[in-house]
Amino acid sequence: MTGKQRTLRSARWFEQDSIRGFAHRQRSLQMGYRREDFMGKPVVGIINTHSDLATCHQHLRQRAEDVKRGVLRAGGFPVELPTFSLGEVLVKPTTMLYRNLLAIETEELLRAHPIDAAVLLGGCDKTTPGLIMGATSADIPAVFIPAGPMMSGSFKGRAVGAGTHTKKYWDERRKGEITENDWLDLETAMTRSPGTCQTMGTASTMTCIVEAMGLALPGAASIPAVDSAHPRMAAQAGEVATRLALHGLPLSELLTEAHFNNAAVALMALGGSTNAAIHLIAMARRAGLTKYKLTDLVAAGKGVPVLADLFPHGSHMMQDFHDAGGMRALLSRVREWLDLDTIGVDGNSLRSAIEGAQVWNDEVIRPVDNPVTERPALAVVKGSLAPGGAVIKPSSASAELMKHEGRAVVFDGPADMAARIDHENISKDDVLVLRGGGPVGAPGMPEWGNLPIPKPLLEKGVKDIVRISDSRMSGTHYGTCILHVSPESAVGGPLALIETGDRIALDVESGRLDLLVDDNELSARREKWQPPEAPSRGWSALYVAHVGQAEDGCDFDFLLADGRPVQEPEIF
Incomplete structure (x- = not known):
């Protein structure tokens, strides 16, 4: 927070001596409020992603009430604004298709209404980045409330x-x-209460990272959804948001490259989801860090050991992580890699946030000299098959497959894969390739990248095989999966040119992924290649026309920060 008091945006609506000011006050009074409820007070918008179909967010209707309690306690005026709810599993074809839509809706809700600061209620996978991207572009102060993990199964x-x-x-x-x-x-x-996946999937990865960036209150990310501490945290966030309205910085000014570098350190220490790479790049570019890229993320986290012993790479649950000390404890163990001077939304430094933190269980949050695995949580590979890069999660992959050469077995989409995978003559040394799963091709880049092991191999005891795709993988999953291959096949990337029988070479340590096919042969194949038919109407048509590749965060080209000040709505 700053010492300088901000001018309330809401004053433009409520304090004008004009016909419009009259109408704004009149309609507020129509809802049963008094003038003294909202006149001259910070208006805190509660962006709520509750939905009856969003299993992770079933409790957020009540959490909004808890936030209101905190706002009122701090002298503010709370208003709840429901928004698009991206409930993983039930949303098809993928929630990633709608992350940018949530960001757009969040931005426009905050800009169009008399809101001075925001509380963002979310947690399920794409909800966290979507809310933060939107709030950053709206250019107002905001605090994030993680939905919290569900009970252990x-x-x-x-x-x-x-x-x-x-x-x-x-x-x-x-x-x-x-x-x-x-x-x-x-x-x-497995799923016994409201809340996000209790493993270190994308939901917990993103909420924990956001805490490390200072966008949520210290200790908030790991509080179980059904813990009595969760409503107390929500009320406290309401108090903080009310103060932010008067003295806080907009996220676009608060967030620096150091915040994102700290996020990378947290990602590595958590052994978090590969999906975070896409989301962090998108979030950084909304904050004006237009040149922040995948290699910057990996470089910032280089050498950071995986210390959180959580499924899928470990053997514990998020509730165990919380009881062991949560993010404050984990960050205290990797402090040498962090910029401790970054400031959070509460106005305090990261140094202050982790001061006095202790680890209560060394089996859940490992010491630096006894990591869960020697392999990193995220690595980037590039080469003739992925000129723009691809990612792998070595900590959840097989060590013996980190350097591998094999015959490609190619599938054109999940239907083709499902029809053939158990009937093809596939060996454990082959490389399964799935294309058509990128941001443009699917569209929306679904989590198709964790291809199943062919049944004949499963029956022989084979547990892993190299798999390559231009799609994503759930953070709760595991295996030697090369993901986010860029450029994707649908826009003519090299993945589009592979044929079954080609040789593919992977070397994670050297950062290479290569298609071992002669350039002349590839040129001949390219002449025959035809792009897939694009959607002709609706959201999907807009999406494929404007979405970027994985290496650029899959944001829309017209939503990136352009350095110009945010335009406030005209009131006439």
């Missing part, structure tokens, strides 16, 4: 987590190693 006395163990037990079911009754029981054993 339990099945026959064993810890089970959403996504991670869904995949594990699905493979067992395909092999005939689990009963039908057990499979049905698992439907309720």
